[in-house]
Amino acid sequence: MIFEKLKPQVEFIISETNKPVDTRLIKICKLLEKHISYYNWVGFYFRNGGKEELILGPYIGEPTDHTVIPFGKGICGQVAVSNENFVVPDVSAQDNYIACSITVKAEIVIPIFVNGENIGQIDIDSNTPDPFTEADERFLEFVCEKVAGIL
Incomplete structure (x- = not known):
């Protein structure tokens, strides 16, 4: 499986x-986008200090255009509040979705925790409808855990 082959590369970048x-973060983005065909946009958002907003990394x-996202708005903003993974198989079915591109069909967002925060x-983002599986979630949790170690 592609995820097992990518893990050592993620660890090397970290x-x-x-x-x-x-x-290192942009190298991880490039690695994932290049090797996972249905990963069409890969990025990081981070809490903006003490403000209840995310800033694009x-x-x-x-x-x-979504360089600042208020907590609660869109999928990313919801994850900032819920602290839970959010897999969206069909973005058109989400009321609180912020459209980045008309080509995006699905989205997955995984939080990064440092010291429990x-x-x-x-x-x-994926241009493929419903591409994300539990394997994607576990792999991206692994990536976030590794990234947390350098933040």
Whole structure:
């Protein structure tokens, strides 16, 4: 399975302590987008200090206007409040979805925890309807756990 092959590569990128955090995060985005065919936009959002909003971090994919997302708004904003994974098989069926592109059909967002606090998340958009499985969730939880170690 592709996820098992990518795990050591994620760990290697994380271990490159001579590189800035943002450089390592963008390398992870590029790795996932390149090797997982239905990952069409891969990025990170992080809590903006003490504010109840997320700010866009490193990402790969189409440019987005959504550089600041209030807590509770959209899928990312909901994850910031719920502290739980959110898998959306069909974004058109979500009332609280923020459309980034008309090509996006599905989304998965996994929170990143540092010392038990939700400090951000990885956000994946897919142009394929309903592509995400439990294996995606477990793999992205692994990625977030590794990323948490450098934040």
